Amino acid sequence: MKTQWIDELSQRVPLSRQPQDLQTYGRDWTRVYVPRPSAVVFPRHADEVCEVLSFCSEHGIAVVPSGGRTGLSAGAVAAEGELVLSLERLRHLGEVDPFGLTLTVGSGITNHETHVHAEHLGLTWPVDLASKGSCQVGGNLATNAGGIRVLRYGHARHWVTGLQVALMNGTLLNLGNAVQKDNVGPDLRQLMIGSEGILGVITQATLRLTLLPTDRQVLFLAVDGMETGLELLRHARIQGRFQLQAFEFMGRNCLEAVMKVGGVPSPFGGGELPPAAVLIEVEGRLDGDLDRWLEDVLNQKLVRDGLVAKSSGDMSRLWAYRDNITESLGRLGLMHKNDISVEVGRLAEFVHVLEKEVAPAFPGELYLFGHLGDGNLHVNVMKPSATDPEEFWDGCHVADMQLYELLHKVGGSVSAEHGIGLLKKSALRFSRGTAEVAAMRAVKKALDPQGLLNPGKVFDLG
Ligand SMILES: Cc1cc2nc3c(=O)[nH]c(=O)nc-3n(C[C@H](O)[C@H](O)[C@H](O)COP(=O)(O)OP(=O)(O)OC[C@H]3O[C@@H](n4cnc5c(N)ncnc54)[C@H](O)[C@@H]3O)c2cc1C
Incomplete structure (x- = not known):
């Protein structure tokens, strides 16, 4: 039967x-x-x-x-x-519209494929993630993906003009197309983006493209920790005469993990690794501005050591230290993950309390990295080899509550980019109030009255 x-x-x-x-x-x-x-x-x-x-x-x-x-x-x-x-067989890949700078694709096209497709025209879809080779446009939109260029371009939701969505009852909705300006009633397209597959299934999207930056510079700088990293960010934003594309942070143990798994040397040569590093990408012709800025931050001792990429090969090599963190940690052991964000200016204060008061509650070593420029930190915990997995997960869930309380106190978010899914359901209430969740449930019930689409994700229907 x-x-x-x-x-x-x-x-x-x-x-x-x-x-x-x-x-x-x-x-x-x-x-x-x-x-x-x-x-x-x-x-x-x-x-x-x-x-x-x-x-x-x-x-x-x-x-x-x-x-x-x-x-x-x-x-x-x-x-x-x-x-x-x-959705992997929905692989329609349209022509780039050179007037409106849009591209219509099936939801099964990967993030990287959109980049490759638009590159020859000097254009890009500026949603850029370390998982780009596998993640799909439909998944990027269902999660409202962030990535390494949010600082410059914002989340995926800003880069869509049209969406085709199938509802649970089998109806196909065409929500916008390649028209840029379209203010007709509530925007269901934006409601679908970030809804993690609980409201509808994205089958096609019309993406907005932008110019690929023609000149890029990548710097990899050794710093004393989060506080100096943030000071460097402030300095870059106010004194630097350049446009930041990315500003990424990683603790020493993350760098060590990438070196160990990838069998690659320290980016800083021999000697002891610094407590932390930041990777900065800037765009535009800089006419010495970047050199002057670097000299300034070195003189102020905000930076211990630094590298400036001299070629595109160098840039890729330096980016690999950042891009490979998630995968390297996953290979070294079982990881418990949190993807949180706070106001950028409060990050140092937040990390101070996290390390002092919350970290001891976690049953393993903390690995901190993330998109510093967006106030977005990945708080990862590695299971010690001797600890039983069940015991580890239980311990992490208890400690998570302390982390979420702290986030609630500082007005931060329990999920900066990765969404709620099944894993973070217990965290939802720390970032969304009861009335807001009730409104979400009402929308879900209206579109999927039997609760059959991705059931149990984000919230229970109650
Ligand atoms: C190494 C690594 C680095 C990462 N870096 C980042 C990062 O920097 N920023 C970031 O935001 N995320 C990051 N992620 C997380 C992940 O890549 C993103 O969330 C991505 O957008 C998920 O896309 P996917 O196609 O793999 O979706 P899936 O994992 O397949 O699905 C994600 C959610 O979307 C739903 N879904 C998928 N496709 C559709 C569809 N067509 N219609 C409706 N619902 C759908 C699923 O049901 C699920 O709820 C990273 C992951 C890895 C492994």
Whole structure:
């Protein structure tokens, strides 16, 4: 009886029940939940997505939308026998519109593919993540992805003019197109962006493009810690006569992890590693401005040591120290992750309290890195090899509450970029009030009355 609907659905849309596919497509980058989907479907176009959703509505089957599965909050996890709806075959890649600077793509196109596609015209979709080779446009929009260039361009939601979304009842909504100015009633497109697949399934997007910066400079600077890193940021913003593209921070142990896993030497040569490092990317022709700024911060002893990339190869090599942190930590052990943000100017004060009062509560060493320019810090905790995983997760969840209390106190966010998914549900109340969550539930109920689309993610229906 249980497989009857699966057989029926497989007559309509490509479907797999191979154990390897169930394992692969039943989860994202988080390793906390055991994947247990009933099957995986691979619709080839929007009409097939609608057909799957309408079929599932009729048969009361829960569905998990799945993109590149690089999510870090278990939003794409199917641990309760749900049907996984993979969007990877929605691979339409349109022509760049040279007038409006837009590009229409299927939601299964990867982030990196959009970059490559627009590059020859000197354009880019400025949403840029270390997971770009695998994460998809649909996933980027469903999570309102941030990344390394938020400081300059903002989140993914700013770079979309149109969205096509399939609702759980099988209706296809066309929310805007390539028209730039369109103020007609509430913006459902923005409601869908960042909704983590609980309101609708994104099948296509029209993306806004911008000019690729022609001149870039990358600096990798050794600093004493968060406080000096922030002072450097303030200095760059006020005294520096340049446009920042990225301002990233990593603690010493993150740098060590990248060196160990990648087998690469210290960027600073021999000797002891500094307590922390920042990677700065700036754009534009600088005519000595950057050199003067660097001299100034060296004289003020804000920087211990530094490197300026001399070639594009150098830039990639320096960026790799930042881009490879998440993957390297994942290879070294089991990580508990938090992705938080506070007002940039309060970050040093926040980290001071975090290290003094909250860190001792976590059952493992803290690894801090992130997008310093946005006040966004990834607070990762590594499981000690001798600790039992269950005991580790339990300890982390207890300590998390202290972290969230602290965030609540300083008006910070429990999820800067990664979303809530399954993993951070208990954190939601520290950043969103009861009335706000009730309004979210009302929207969910209106669009998905049976609660079948990505059930249990973000909040329970209650
Ligand atoms: C190494 C690494 C670095 C990362 N760096 C960043 C970073 O800097 N900034 C950042 O924001 N994130 C980062 N992430 C997290 C992740 O890459 C992003 O959240 C990304 O946007 C997820 O896209 P995805 O296609 O992999 O989505 P998935 O993981 O497949 O899904 C994410 C969520 O979106 C839903 N979803 C997916 N596709 C659709 C669709 N078409 N329609 C509706 N819902 C959908 C899923 O149900 C799930 O809830 C990083 C991850 C890794 C592994």
